[in-house]
Amino acid sequence: MSTPLILDLPAGEHEICLCGRSKQEPYCDGSHQGSRSTPRKVVLQAAARVAICTCRKTASAPYCDGSHE
Numbered sequence: 001m002s003t004p005l006i007l008d009l010p011a012g013e014h015e016i017c018l019c020g021r022s023k024q025e026p027y028c029d030g031s032h033q034g035s036r037s038t039p040r041k042v043v044l045q046a047a048a049r050v051a052i053c054t055c056r057k058t059a060s061a062p063y064c065d066g067s068h069e
């Protein structure tokens with residue numbers, strides 16, 4: 001069973017990988033080029049702790065919605 005990745009992100013824009021190819025997961029490194037996947041942009045107005053989905057079953061990508069259970 002996959003569990004979410006808990007990250008403390010600073011304010012600003014972050015691109016989260018949804019394709020599973022990135023070597024810098026959970027961040028997009030451009031490895032999705034040539035696939036149908038694109039990263040999900042997360043914009044935070046303030047620093048926040050977030051739960052990033054790692055099972056790829058979530059309906060709220062890139063955030064965990066508990067679907068891994």
Ligand code: FES
Nearest residue numbers: 017019028031032
């Ligand atoms: S490398 Fe996975 S979405 Fe960009």
